[in-house]
Amino acid sequence: MNLHLRIVPVVILGLGCALLWNAHSQAAVPIAGPLQSVMSDVPGMASVDQSISDQERRVAGMTDYVARVYRRDSVVAFTTFVSYYDRQTQGKTIHSPRNCLPGAGWEIVSGGPLLIPAGATTYTVNRYVLKNGRATAIAYYWYQGRGRVTANEYRVKWNLLRDAAIHGRTEEALARVVVPVHTDQAEDLQAADAQAGEVIRRMIPEVGRVMPTIS
Numbered sequence: 001m002n003l004h005l006r007i008v009p010v011v012i013l014g015l016g017c018a019l020l021w022n023a024h025s026q027a028a029v030p031i032a033g034p035l036q037s038v039m040s041d042v043p044g045m046a047s048v049d050q051s052i053s054d055q056e057r058r059v060a061g062m063t064d065y066v067a068r069v070y071r072r073d074s075v076v077a078f079t080t081f082v083s084y085y086d087r088q089t090q091g092k093t094i095h096s097p098r099n100c101l102p103g104a105g106w107e108i109v110s111g112g113p114l115l116i117p118a119g120a121t122t123y124t125v126n127r128y129v130l131k132n133g134r135a136t137a138i139a140y141y142w143y144q145g146r147g148r149v150t151a152n153e154y155r156v157k158w159n160l161l162r163d164a165a166i167h168g169r170t171e172e173a174l175a176r177v178v179v180p181v182h183t184d185q186a187e188d189l190q191a192a193d194a195q196a197g198e199v200i201r202r203m204i205p206e207v208g209r210v211m212p213t214i215s
Contacts, residue, residue: 036066123204145172
């Protein structure tokens with residue numbers, strides 16, 4: 001077996017042990033600004049805040065969140081959701097939407113990474129086409145915190161273990177955008193991607209502004 005392949009599990013195990021050992025000393029890092037300020041207004045659209053039950057919030061383990069529905073002429077254009085965790089420990093980590101969506105009745109039809117160019121920066125987010133009965137939607141999500149915007153969930157876990165072990169910090173946000181699609185026609189899917197691209201290009205910097213800074 002290649003030496004590097006033998007070393008990787010050992011390193012991951014070591015970091016995992018360090019995370020468990022260091023869990024008691026992890027700092028609960030307060031958010032730097034109000035989540036309510038993220039996408040607080042969109043020209044030409046009306047928005048309504050949504051509430052999550054106390055039970056759902058406890059199960060998810062989030063410290064704070066903002067969830068909104070945006071409508072254009074009374075028709076839902078898209079929804080946004082940002083949840084913040086001031087500290088992640090064993091049993092209290094961000095739940096992947098990829099695992100939660102089927103439980104909410106949505107079937108994942110296809111999915112993969114999507115590149116979103118924003119000026120000189122290109123971000124990678126996760127994109128999943130979903131169906132629930134006759135309803136179709138596209139969900140986009142990513143993880144943001146400790147100076148990073150990440151889509152790959154293996155990398156997210158690696159960064160979590162490393163930062164917990166080295167820095168004693170694990171604060172992070174999950175950000176999600178869902179765009180309903182009225183048909184499965186290619187032009188409607190393209191329109192959904194275009195709408196999501198506009199939202200994500202604005203949303204990532206706004207989430208970044210309320211996240212704690214990294215010294």
